[in-house]
Amino acid sequence: MLLAEMTLDEKISLLAGDDPFGSVTGEPAVGTSDGVPRVGIPRMLYSDGPVGPRKGQATQHPAPALLASTFNEDLAYRSGRAIGNEVRLKGADVVHGPTIDILRTPLAGRSFESYGEDPWLTTRLGVAWIKGAQSEGVIANVKHFVANNQEGQFGIPPLTGLIGSRFIVNAVIDDRTLREVHLAPFEAAVIEADAGSVMCAYNRVNSRPACSSPELLTDILRGEWGFDGYVLTDYFFAQKDTVQALNAGMDLEMPVPLFYAPLTIRLNVLAGRVSEALIDERVGNVLRTMFRFGIFDRAAFEERDDLIDQPGHAALVQEVAEAGIVLLRNNGVLPLDAATLSRIAVIGESADRIVSGGGSSSVQPFSVTTPLQGITARAGSGVQIDHHDGGNLADAAALARNADVALVFVAVESTEGVDRPCLAISCPLSGDNQDALIAAVADANPNTVVIMQAGTPVLTPWRHDLAALLQAWFPGQEGGTAIARILFGDVDPGGRLSATFPDSADQLPTAGSVIAYPGLIIRAEYREGVLVGYRWYDHNQLEPAYPFGHGLSYTTFEYSNLRIEGDTVRATLRNTGSRPGRTVAQLYLGLPSPAAGIVQPPWQLRGYQRVTLAPGTSADVVITLPPRAFEYWDFGSNAWRTAPGTYRVAVGESSRDLRLTGELQRGANP
Numbered sequence: 195m196l197l198a199e200m201t202l203d204e205k206i207s208l209l210a211g212d213d214p215f216g217s218v219t220g221e222p223a224v225g226t227s228d229g230v231p232r233v234g235i236p237r238m239l240y241s242d243g244p245v246g247p248r249k250g251q252a253t254q255h256p257a258p259a260l261l262a263s264t265f266n267e268d269l270a271y272r273s274g275r276a277i278g279n280e281v282r283l284k285g286a287d288v289v290h291g292p293t294i295d296i297l298r299t300p301l302a303g304r305s306f307e308s309y310g311e312d313p314w315l316t317t318r319l320g321v322a323w324i325k326g327a328q329s330e331g332v333i334a335n336v337k338h339f340v341a342n343n344q345e346g347q348f349g350i351p352p353l354t355g356l357i358g359s360r361f362i363v364n365a366v367i368d369d370r371t372l373r374e375v376h377l378a379p380f381e382a383a384v385i386e387a388d389a390g391s392v393m394c395a396y397n398r399v400n401s402r403p404a405c406s407s408p409e410l411l412t413d414i415l416r417g418e419w420g421f422d423g424y425v426l427t428d429y430f431f432a433q434k435d436t437v438q439a440l441n442a443g444m445d446l447e448m449p450v451p452l453f454y455a456p457l458t459i460r461l462n463v464l465a466g467r468v469s470e471a472l473i474d475e476r477v478g479n480v481l482r483t484m485f486r487f488g489i490f491d492r493a494a495f496e497e498r499d500d501l502i503d504q505p506g507h508a509a510l511v512q513e514v515a516e517a518g519i520v521l522l523r524n525n526g527v528l529p530l531d532a533a534t535l536s537r538i539a540v541i542g543e544s545a546d547r548i549v550s551g552g553g554s555s556s557v558q559p560f561s562v563t564t565p566l567q568g569i570t571a572r573a574g575s576g577v578q579i580d581h582h583d584g585g586n587l588a589d590a591a592a593l594a595r596n597a598d599v600a601l602v603f604v605a606v607e608s609t610e611g612v613d614r615p616c617l618a619i620s621c622p623l624s625g626d627n628q629d630a631l632i633a634a635v636a637d638a639n640p641n642t643v644v645i646m647q648a649g650t651p652v653l654t655p656w657r658h659d660l661a662a663l664l665q666a667w668f669p670g671q672e673g674g675t676a677i678a679r680i681l682f683g684d685v686d687p688g689g690r691l692s693a694t695f696p697d698s699a700d701q702l703p704t705a706g707s708v709i710a711y712p713g714l715i716i717r718a719e720y721r722e723g724v725l726v727g728y729r730w731y732d733h734n735q736l737e738p739a740y741p742f743g744h745g746l747s748y749t750t751f752e753y754s755n756l757r758i759e760g761d762t763v764r765a766t767l768r769n770t771g772s773r774p775g776r777t778v779a780q781l782y783l784g785l786p787s788p789a790a791g792i793v794q795p796p797w798q799l800r801g802y803q804r805v806t807l808a809p810g811t812s813a814d815v816v817i818t819l820p821p822r823a824f825e826y827w828d829f830g831s832n833a834w835r836t837a838p839g840t841y842r843v844a845v846g847e848s849s850r851d852l853r854l855t856g857e858l859q860r861g862a863n864p
C-alpha cells in the first residue's frame with residue numbers, strides 16, 4: 195500500500211543514506227537515511243558497533259574476542275542487549291554489529307572485533323548477541339557479509355593497507371569452506387536470530403564484489419535462508435556498481451548515494467536496464483523491516499544519555515571481562531595475597547590505561563578504571579605499589595628486583611584499516627621495546643607476571659621465564675578492576691582462548707605463501723580450506739604456544755564417566771582443588787571423512803558448558819548435539835549431508851587437553 199502511494203523519485207531516495215554524520219541532536223551519528231515525510235516514512239539513524247555505540251560517550255565493552263573467550267551465550271545476550279539499549283538511547287534505530295567474520299589470521303587488524311577462529315563458537319555467540327540487541331527494538335546489522343578477513347598490509351590508519359586491501363581483495367574460497375567456516379555464522383544469524391539487516395563487505399568473493407553477488411545476496415541469503423530483512427553496504431567503497439547490485443539484491447547504499455545516486459538510477463530506469471518492480475523490491479525490503487521493528491508505530495528514539503543505566507552496564511562489562519580474561523600460565527604465584535606482600539612493581543606504560551581497538555569499534559568510555567588504579571585499590575594501604583613506565587629497561591629491572599612481585603603490562607594495538615605487520619608484540623622498526631622489557635624484568639625477578647592487553651594472539655617466546663601470563667584482550671572500561679580481581683583471586687579467571695596462540699609465525703594456517711595472505715596483487719586464496727584455526731594445527735600436528743580453548747583456573751578439575759546416548763553426551767566434572775572455580779567443558783567431534791580425499795579436521799568444537807564448582811563437589815555436564823553438529827557441506831549435491839560412520843567424541847579443557855574420549859555412530863542421510 196505504501197509503495198503504491200510513492201513516486202519513483204521518493205522510492206529511489208530510500209535506496210541510499212543521506213547524511214554520513216547527521217544527528218537530530220548531540221554528537222554526530224554514524225549514518226542516516228532520511229525518510230519520506232510526505233507519506234509518513236520516518237528517518238532512520240545508524241550507529242556502530244560491536245563494542246558499544248560510537249556516538250559521544252558510551253559504555254566501552256570488552257572486545258568481542260574477549261566475549262567469545264567467555265564461551266557464555268547468556269553474557270553475549272546481555273552484552274547485545276546492553277549495547278542495543280545504549281544505541282537506542284543515542285537515538286539510533288540500527289546497530290552495525292555484531293562482526294561475525296572468522297579470525298583467519300591473527301595478523302588481521304580487526305581480529306579483536308571477531309569472535310575468534312571457531313565457526314561454531316562464533317555462531318552461538320553471534321545468535322545470542324543479535325537476540326539481545328534486537329530485544330531492545332533496534333535492528334542488528336550483522337557484518338561483514340562475507341569473508342572480510344583482512345584489512346591489508348602496509349598502511350597507515352585510517353588509510354587501508356596497500357597489499358591485500360579490504361576494499362579490493364578477492365577472497366578465493368571453495369564452496370565447502372565458504373559454507374562450513376565463513377557463511378555458517380551468517381546462516382544462523384538469519385535463520386535462528388532473525389537479524390533484520392546484513393552489511394555486505396568491501397571485498398570480493400570468488401571474483402564478485404560481495405555487494406553485487408547474486409549467489410550470495412539472492413540465492414543463498416534470501417533463497418536458501420529466507421532472509422526478509424534488508425542488505426546495506428559497508429561504508430563508501432563496498433558498492434562497486436549500480437545495475438548488478440540492484441539485480442543481485444543490494445538494498446541500501448551507505449552512507450551516501452554514489453552508485454545509487456538518484457540520477458544514475460533514473461537513467462538506468464529510462465534506458466530499461468532497471469525496472470520499477472525491481473526498485474519496489476529493494477525499497478520494499480527496507481520498508482518491511484521498518485514495519486517489523488515498529489518504526490512506523492513509535493515515536494523516534496530520543497537521545498537520552500541520562501536514561502542509560504551506567505552502573506548496571508559497568509557491572510556487566512566487568513562481569514564479562516572477568517569471565518573472558520584468560521590465565522595462560524601460572525606456576526602458583528597467582529592469586530596474589532595482599533596480606534603477605536609488601537611491594538609490588540607495576541611496570542609498563544599501558545598499566546595506566548585501557549587499550550582498545552581502533553576504527554569503527556572504538557568507543558569513548560563513560561569512565562575507565564586502569565589496571566594501575568584497580569591494583570592499587572585492591573592491594574590496600576599495606577602494600578607499596580611502584581609504577582615504572584618501562585621506557586628505561588635497567589631502571590624497570592632494578593625496580594622489579596626490589597619487589598615481591600613484578601607485574602609487567604604490555605599493549606598490542608590493533609585497528610581497523612591495517613593488519614599487524616608481524617605476530618610479535620614488538621615488530622621490527624616499530625620502536626617498541628616491550629619484548630625486551632619482559633625479558634629484562636623476568637630476569638630480575640622470578641615472580642614476574644605479564645598481563646597482555648592484546649586484541650589478538652601474539653608470539654610469547656619468553657613465556658617459560660615467567661611465573662604467570664594473563665591474556666586480557668582489550669578488556670573494556672572496567673578492565674582494571676577485572677584484572678585486579680583476577681590477580682588477587684577474588685574471582686576465578688573465567689576465559690578460555692577463542693583463538694590459538696602460535697608458537698611461531700610459520701605455524702599460521704596462512705603462513706608460507708603471499709597468495710594465501712595477504713594476497714598476490716589482489717587475490718587471496720583461502721588455501722587452508724576448512725582447516726581454519728586449531729583445525730590446522732591439529733591436522734598438521736603443530737604444537738602451538740597455547741591452544742584454542744585453553745585457560746587455567748585457580749583450581750583443578752577432574753573429568754570422568756563419559757556417557758553417550760543417542761546424540762546426548764554426558765560427563766562428570768569434579769573440583770579437585772581447594773578453591774571454588776569455574777571452567778568450560780568443551781565437546782569436540784571428529785567427523786568421519788565421507789569419501790577418499792575429503793579432509794575432515796581431526797576435531798571440531800560442537801558444544802560446551804560452563805561449570806562452577808565448590809571444592810570437592812561434582813556436577814554433570816549434559817550436551818545434546820543438534821543435527822548440524824554431524825553435517826559437512828557436500829559440494830557434489832550442494833547440500834549439508836551427514837557422513838555415515840563412526841564419530842569420535844572428546845570432552846576436555848581445551849582442543850589439546852581432551853580428557854575423555856568415546857565414539858558414536860550415525861547412519862547415512864535418509
Ligand code: BGC
Pocket residue numbers: 224242243290337428429554
Ligand atoms: C566498517 C564498518 C562500520 C562502518 C561505519 C566501516 O569502515 O568496516 O564495520 O560499521 O565503517 O562506521
